[in-house]
Amino acid sequence: MALGKDYATQECSIARALEIVGERWTLLVVRDALYGVRRYNDFLVHLGAPRAVLAARLQTLTSEGILEKRRYQESPPRDEYVVTERGIALWPTLRALGLWGREHFGEEQLRCFRHADCGTELGPYGECPACGTIVPVRDVLMVPGPGLDPDPADPVSRALLRPKRLLQPLEIDPA
Amino acid sequence: MALGKDYATQECSIARALEIVGERWTLLVVRDALYGVRRYNDFLVHLGAPRAVLAARLQTLTSEGILEKRRYQESPPRDEYVVTERGIALWPTLRALGLWGREHFGEEQLRCFRHADCGTELGPYGECPACGTIVPVRDVLMVPGPGLDPDPADPVSRALLRPKRLLQPLEIDPA
DNA sequence: CAGATGGGTTCATTCACCGAACCGAGGATG
DNA sequence: CATCCTCGGTTCGGTGAATGAACCCATCTG
Incomplete structure (x- = not known):
């Protein structure tokens, strides 16, 4: 440190x-x-x-x-x-931390993570309950949850509103 | 913060x-x-x-x-x-973080976590590969791994050398 | 040529961390 | 009954990191 x-x-x-x-x-x-x-x-x-x-x-x-x-x-x-x-190997840590934060201190879900192949929402360990497998980070689809501000100020947050796969490079619209 | x-x-x-x-x-x-x-x-x-x-x-x-x-x-x-x-709900986060630290920066295993009921070493998500279930924190047995100093200076580290269940209050010997 | 953009560095101030010392209540010791 | 020890802190001066604003420079764009 x-x-x-x-x-x-x-x-x-x-x-x-x-x-x-x-x-x-x-x-x-x-x-x-x-x-x-x-x-x-x-x-x-x-x-x-x-x-x-x-x-x-x-x-x-x-x-x-x-x-x-x-x-x-x-x-x-x-x-x-x-x-x-x-860095990708930190995903389980971040997933666990985010889940803990939401369950104990957040009200609404801010982001939702799904298995891109089948659309099922991930379980707590990043597994797909439908397929029964751990979903590789590249196959995780991130979509905005109900608690997320629909019109954020900065362009990066706006770009992150669109559903996208993790690791996929972010596309900022010129706006 | x-x-x-x-x-x-x-x-x-x-x-x-x-x-x-x-x-x-x-x-x-x-x-x-x-x-x-x-x-x-x-x-x-x-x-x-x-x-x-x-x-x-x-x-x-x-x-x-x-x-x-x-x-x-x-x-x-x-x-x-x-x-x-x-606090117990932070176990998956700490588990993931420790695993990441060991796999990417540690050489030897310092602590080993087992399912107390069957003795099987936990999988990466805190599950028991033998029983196929997520092991409750109270049923996790912590035993020292090969990389741990067998004769540490402070009495707390010494007490943590004995196999023990997580959450079980630590017993310090007077020594 | 003027201004914008991207990716920084510099700097003064603030704030958290550090370690050592101190403190007070309550045994234990002689 | 005076002293020492333990436990669980608080206080305090010094240091180093975080902050935010300003500055810098190379390269495009108008």
Whole structure:
């Protein structure tokens, strides 16, 4: 966690994980990356985090192999941050955390996750109750739930209103 | 999260969850509570967190209904912090996080979780592969894995070496 | 050429974390 | 009955991270 006192004495994989993704904003960056956000500016707009903090987080996530920075156009040179397998592997954690948050502190469902192949809503562990299998992240379809603001201010949130598969790059309409 | 900028604009259950359990040390306190730690001093010794921070976290966790503070003896008056159902519901999150940490950053397994009824090691979602059911947290048996230091310095870590069920109050030997 | 865009860096302020010291109630010890 | 010890904190000065606003620079666009 790169603070004065780290979790080094902990001898625990949870602590080790938190050293990497336990800092403020980090898990939300990964969440957005799974939702298909890839560009610095889109993260910035959607998260509302300070620019310096975002830059630092993208840096660490990249060096830890959770995101990958890659050039997607020359002239002007532009990079995007794409989530790797290691980042995708955080999906069960984020799923569990989101479920806990909704069940204990949220009223309405904000986002709904379905098995893209059959349309069934995912169970608590990311499994498809109909097919009886764990749904790969690429086959998860995210659709807005009833509690979500239907007309958000920022274009990234607007783009996230459209049903889309996880990991699919986000398409922002010029609007 | 009670910082200058909170996650309020996020409209997301993950962000809401992180506002509550996303601060430094918080998830480790919950982890210890699930492991059976209940007393201020035991948390202190095992975590190595600053006293003020620990007190603050126990306070928030209690007011959020994740721990419950209760008198377990008069004279001298002593309280313990017992994890509630809401706290127990964080088990899937911690399980997923620990698994991710071990698979991607740990070498050896530090702790092993088994179905107490049949001894089978839990699957990634906390299910028993033999029985085919999700194992209730109370029926999870925690045993030390090969990577765990067999002779730790503090008495809490030593007590956690003995196989024990989750939630079962920790017994520290006087030693 | 002026302005916009994308992706940052710099900087002063604020705030949380840190560790050490202190504190008070209530046994235990001699 | 004076002292020490334990438990569960609080207080406090110092440090380092987060914040938000400003600035920067290369490249398009009009």
